[in-house]
Amino acid sequence: MRIDVLTLFPEMFYGVLCSSILGKAVEKGLLTVNLVNIRDFSKDKHRRVDDYPYGGGAGMVMMVQPLYDAILSIKGTDPGAKTIMTSPRGKRFNQAIAKELSTEKHLVLVCGHYEGVDQRVIDSMVDEEISIGDYVLTGGEIPSMAIIDAVTRLLPEALGSSDSLEEESFKQGLLEYPQYTRPAEFNGMKVPEVLLSGNHKEIEKWRREKSLEVTRRFRPDLLEGTRLSVEEERRMQSKNSL
Ligand code: 4HQ
Numbered sequence: 321m322r323i324d325v326l327t328l329f330p331e332m333f334y335g336v337l338c339s340s341i342l343g344k345a346v347e348k349g350l351l352t353v354n355l356v357n358i359r360d361f362s363k364d365k366h367r368r369v370d371d372y373p374y375g376g377g378a379g380m381v382m383m384v385q386p387l388y389d390a391i392l393s394i395k396g397t398d399p400g401a402k403t404i405m406t407s408p409r410g411k412r413f414n415q416a417i418a419k420e421l422s423t424e425k426h427l428v429l430v431c432g433h434y435e436g437v438d439q440r441v442i443d444s445m446v447d448e449e450i451s452i453g454d455y456v457l458t459g460g461e462i463p464s465m466a467i468i469d470a471v472t473r474l475l476p477e478a479l480g481s482s483d484s485l486e487e488e489s490f491k492q493g494l495l496e497y498p499q500y501t502r503p504a505e506f507n508g509m510k511v512p513e514v515l516l517s518g519n520h521k522e523i524e525k526w527r528r529e530k531s532l533e534v535t536r537r538f539r540p541d542l543l544e545g546t547r548l549s550v551e552e553e554r555r556m557q558s559k560n561s562l
Contacts, residue, residue, distance in 0.1 A: 321424065321475060322352045324394045324401070325464055326387070327431040328369065330355035332461045342469060345478045353468070356394070361386040370434050379435030387430070387437060391445045394428050401426040403447045404467070405437070406460035410449030413467060417450065421467070422474035429467060431460030493545050495538060497530035532556065 325333060337346060337353055345351040359367050363385065370380040395401055402424050411417065421427060430437075430446065442449070452463040472478055500511040514526045532552060535542050536559070548556065 321350070321422070321471075322354070322401075322426045323468060323471075324354045324356055324426075324428045325431065325468075326356045326358050326390050326394075326428065327459075327461055327464070328358050328433055329431075329459070329461055330357050333465065336465045336469070341478060342472055344480075345472050345475065348477070350475050350478055351468075351472050354394075356390055358382075358386050358390045361389040361393070373435065377435075382432060382434055382437040382441070384438040384440045387441045388445060391428065391430065391441070395445070398426055401428050403428040403430065403445055405430040405432060405442060405446045405449050406452070406463035406467070407432060407436075407449045408451050408454070408456060410451040413450050413452045413463075413470070415470070418467070418470040419474060422471045427471075429460075429464040431464050433459040492547075493542055494531040495535045495542065497527040497534065528552075529555070533559070 327333070333353070333355055336342060342351070346353065359369055362369050369383055369386045371383050373379065373381045391403060395403065402421070404421075404427060406429065430441075450463070450467065452466050457463065500515060504511045504516060512526070514522050517523070529552075532543075532548070532555075535546075536556065
């Protein structure tokens, strides 16, 4: 997959793209990221990319021309590239959207700044607006990094076999069960006996049960899309009445 990132702060991406799974994906050639500095497309002698809003009001607006030309420099060579702008008014990012995006060959991520972007850029060049949640950030860089991260780990062969994607198939939309590693006892706190038993069937059963328990406690809304067995349904009911 190729991702072009249009930003005023390309240096913000260096650490993220060089580390961990993303660093590996880039090294392996599964992901190519092209950082484009929007300022390079300014025609202003001071390299300005923002201006005062028509109609007045606080803050600055990103000008149409530099951003338009920056996007065109990418889309001109690949009109099929999917262009996404990060914005609080966008569709809320989630795992289903990450999956969809991971099937694209070429993404263009536009990182807004200041109070916003001239609407004409969005109208003429942007396919989709995506929000990573209901809070206000100073710019679209961190949302873009979140999207790149979530999408890249879904690319075939991005994850080592040890941290595979099995979770998405059979733990379907549930939160993770609690995890433990050595030692078996720490400050009197013991690892649940079943995990030391070597009985894989029992361990699977325990994990599924804990996943359901954790999900019910922390994110009951996630259970709505989950099919439970009759037995599980019964057990959840009995826990409800405690
Ligand atoms: N932004 N999810 C762009 C966000 C945001 C979010 C703040 C993006 C300001 C101009 N983007 N600007 N939350 O807070 O995507």
